[in-house]
Amino acid sequence: MVKTRTTQYWIPTLEANEKLTKMLMENSLNSPYKDGRLSLAERFWATGNSAASLKTLPSNTARELKRYARKLLRPWPKGRYTPSYRRSGGILNIFTPPWGKQEDELWEAMLDEWRRQDFPNDTERQEARRALKQKWNHTPHPFFARLTPAQVMIGGGEQEAELTKEFTKKLNNQFSRRQFESEGQALVDTLTFLRAWAIAPGKDGQTPSEIIIAERTALLARREELIQQREASSQGE
């Protein structure tokens, strides 16, 4: 079991700890400043200039984290959002053992369906494949706790960061003194605890899962808006 340096909280596996670090960076890029300035991510979407955005990271940011921030501020692929496999996926996904294309049953099923279809020509066949990739990007994924790959790509925001603090504290209280028979058992118990927490409505009647999805959806809309504004202004020049 890992007591993380970042949080001083109990985390069941090293892999989850690594994802937690990634998640904190994703949250931090999406968090607006208190004085109303744009967040780092917003600045990037508005300008397309990642170097300028990265300069505003605190000077003592670890090199490894800066490297991850640079990856986060790369333009997204035109096709399938495969970098989502390597994102943290936020609190709903940080404990899920890492997986990728090889394990992706959803993409495999979508491809199988595409392969079975008849197309009048190769152009239409390729067009259908391109459309399929976009469909995957925006379909709730069974292995991302039903976030879409786009919602994973965007990262979490301020509310998710707050919920994460609340959850890691609860997790620590629940498990930090418990002896587990194996690392796998610690992981299974953590995930069971997480899933119960994620669907429990809070005082306002909303569940953590609903709050997280709504915030990520809003961040995606904000990204789209700023990118469109940038493109419109560059066409006007």
Add this chain to the structure above:
Amino acid sequence: MSNIRNTRSSRAQRSPHLTLSASEYKDGVRQADEILRDNDLIPLDENWQETVLHWFVTEDIERKALADYIEEHQEALGAAWAREMLRMEIFFQVNDHNIIVAHYDRTLSQYPRCIVLDMWVADHIFRHQGDFWRARPMYQDVQEHLPQHPKPYYEVGFMNHLLGDLPSALEQFNRAAKRIDGYDDDELAARVFYNRGVTRYALEKDRKGAITDLEKALEYKPNYPQAKKLLRGLSIRSWLPW
């Protein structure tokens, strides 16, 4: 059988780690052989099939699947394979997760793949090694080859729940529930209905259905504290009594 069941060694309680050194593995095999010798369990050329069938499985579905496997692969198996299976049975009984997986990987993987064995080893890979992505296709293969068995549906459903995919979890729990009558395992039946009840309520707010499932879980396993607690909570209309 009772002698073997009483031979739980300190191995089950020792601190686990995912990989086993060659000497630890050899040591485990040596201990298993001692138990087999003490119980006169030495498979011979003339009785290896019966010995394995007698000692390794108790459920009809599994016995039939194992018998079919033995018949299909007679040539490749034999007394040596039977001895490895009996060693595995000892490892299952002492519940030593690491040596179970090590024995499967290092020794039994040299024989044709046995779906019944896969199902039981997958539990240790999933729940104790935490290797979801290795266990998942093993369970899915069992679903394909033993479609009447409830366990692989329950396990995939539980994994889907852990991955945060409640609709697929419910689908799998429904499939497991449909198959539970033909399978004599009260513990598994209780878990199937408990988890289906929880998922139904979380997903569909189906309080009545959830209560029915929890009551059914308690019929199979009257001493099931989580089911009792949840049932109490649902009956007084509060959320999340766990």
